[in-house]
Amino acid sequence: MSEDISEPGEGNSPAxxxxxxIMLLAFTIGTIAFFFDQPVIVWASVGLLVVGLIVGKVMSSLGYGVSGSKLTPKEH
Structure with missing residues (x-):
């Protein structure tokens, strides 16, 4: 049984x-701040959510993505 190695994977990468x-942390902070009626912290957590997305894209472009040059795939 042979597998197709060119498949990009399931996103199991450092990026x-x-x-x-980062985005889970932002969502958690935002949810707690929303519960305690702290709109400034809610909007700060929205900003942190965007930062998480940017960090993921930057790390992926630096080679830490699924098919990145700095990622060593592990055999399962």
Whole structure:
């Protein structure tokens, strides 16, 4: 049984994990701030959400994405 190696994967890369962790943190902070009626912190968490997206894109372009040059794929 042979697998197609050219498949991009499921996003299991340092860039994807970093972006997701930053965005989860932003969402959590924003939800708690919304509950306590702190609009400034809610909007700051929206900004952090955008930062997470940018960090993921930048890391991916630096070679830490799924098919990046600095990523060493692990056999499962």
């Amino acid at each position: 994807a994990w970093t972006a997701v962790i």
